Amino acid sequence: MFESLKPQPADKILALMQAYKEDPRDTKIDLGVGVYKNAEGVTPIMRAVKAAERHLWESETTKTYTGLAGDPVFADALSTLILGDDKPADRLAAVATPGGTGAVRLGFDLARMANPGMRVFVSDPTWPNHLSILKYLDQETVTYRYFDNDTGGVDFDGMIADLGGAQAGDVVLLHGCCHNPTGANLNLTQWQAVIDLINAKGLIPMIDIAYQGFGDGLDADAAGTRLVVKNCPEVIIAASCSKNFGIYRERTGLLMAISETPAQQGVTQGSLAYLNRQTYSFPPDHGARLVGMILTDDALRADWMAELEEVRLGMLDLREQLATELRNLSGSDRFGFLAQHRGMFSRLGVSPEIVEKLRADHGVYMVGDSRMNIAGLNKNTVPVLAQAIIDAGA
Numbered sequence: 045m046f047e048s049l050k051p052q053p054a055d056k057i058l059a060l061m062q063a064y065k066e067d068p069r070d071t072k073i074d075l076g077v078g079v080y081k082n083a084e085g086v087t088p089i090m091r092a093v094k095a096a097e098r099h100l101w102e103s104e105t106t107k108t109y110t111g112l113a114g115d116p117v118f119a120d121a122l123s124t125l126i127l128g129d130d131k132p133a134d135r136l137a138a139v140a141t142p143g144g145t146g147a148v149r150l151g152f153d154l155a156r157m158a159n160p161g162m163r164v165f166v167s168d169p170t171w172p173n174h175l176s177i178l179k180y181l182d183q184e185t186v187t188y189r190y191f192d193n194d195t196g197g198v199d200f201d202g203m204i205a206d207l208g209g210a211q212a213g214d215v216v217l218l219h220g221c222c223h224n225p226t227g228a229n230l231n232l233t234q235w236q237a238v239i240d241l242i243n244a245k246g247l248i249p250m251i252d253i254a255y256q257g258f259g260d261g262l263d264a265d266a267a268g269t270r271l272v273v274k275n276c277p278e279v280i281i282a283a284s285c286s287k288n289f290g291i292y293r294e295r296t297g298l299l300m301a302i303s304e305t306p307a308q309q310g311v312t313q314g315s316l317a318y319l320n321r322q323t324y325s326f327p328p329d330h331g332a333r334l335v336g337m338i339l340t341d342d343a344l345r346a347d348w349m350a351e352l353e354e355v356r357l358g359m360l361d362l363r364e365q366l367a368t369e370l371r372n373l374s375g376s377d378r379f380g381f382l383a384q385h386r387g388m389f390s391r392l393g394v395s396p397e398i399v400e401k402l403r404a405d406h407g408v409y410m411v412g413d414s415r416m417n418i419a420g421l422n423k424n425t426v427p428v429l430a431q432a433i434i435d436a437g438a
């Protein structure tokens with residue numbers, strides 16, 4: 045039987061991670077996979093996470109199953125963190141999932157269950173795994189223009205023109221903040237214009253929010269998502285705690301689905317629980333429980349927010365420093381967009397040949413489309429990277 049299996053394409057981001065590990069140069073710089081690293085190159089366990097783990101270890105009395113939706117404290121606290129205090133609780137269904145990817149996958153499944161004929165509109169570019177999952181599901185997918193390589197900003201006219209081709213019932217996948225892989229984001233006026241188009245055409249917004257708190261702050265990063273929820277009758281939201289709680293391997297995510305009416309909420313909740321049961325039964329609990337504990341304890345929450353803010357400001361400093369170094373070396377402001385981008389990533393906008401040169405000649409690892417993980421830098425490596433970018437001919 046297995047002889048009929050075909051080799052699967054390697055995931056580009058994970059292959060790059062492996063190539064970096066195997067590179068013996070001690071001057072190498074890892075700007076690949078989206079994992080936060082501090083100035084020492086370490087991905088720390090956040091203080092509040094460690095404290096919550098200690099408390100959980102002492103207080104947890106059973107490892108029996110949770111419900112299919114996972115810990116309700118987690119779902120309630122995380123949905124409030126994302127949607128704010130005026131979340132539409134009576135229309136909101138939510139289940140814990142294995143990471144944000146689990147939420148994305150189940151979000152597509154939910155949309156397909158509700159409307160098997162729908163198409164999914166995704167930004168060009170988007171996180172490669174969005175495309176990979178959609179392909180695996182054999183789901184018809186359409187790209188909309190998003191990134192303007194010349195300015196490093198959003199090609200908003202192109203985006204609106206391409207979304208104009210969507211039909212009622214089609215799903216529009218949006219990045220809640222900190223667009224992966226470009227770092228270029230919609231402003232609130234643009235979010236509103238997208239919402240108007242979605243409503244005029246009867247489209248379903250699906251938001252992937254994986255970097256809340258990494259861009260302009262916890263509330264600012266959720267503002268687009270909250271605007272969508274306020275204005276659109278139905279919304280799907282896939283959220284991840286991997287980055288903002290630093291609990292990557294705990295696989296902690298939340299899938300939310302907002303129905304048009306409170307009367308529909310129960311069936312939507314049941315459908316989400318059903319999808320969990322068919323896919324892996326109960327979602328992982330450890331990370332979700334830690335997040336629930338942190339968000340509902342004033343001291344832990346305050347400490348988590350303070351540490352997250354340090355992380356965010358550190359990445360902004362690195363962005364500013366890199367834009368300045370490149371301005372000095374190139375004598376132009378053509379890389380100024382790096383300081384405007386938000387989140388962990390920026391797309392540099394250089395050719396795959398230059399990306400390859402950076403790897404081969406300078407040991408700089410970035411994804412082939414020139415996506416850089418800003419958190420892979422520190423004060424000492426920024427000038428090295430800037431010089432390498434110029435030397436590679438960018």
Ligand code: LMR
Binds near residue numbers: 057076078079
């Ligand atoms: C990334 O984009 O690098 C992260 O989301 C990690 C991953 O799973 O690809």
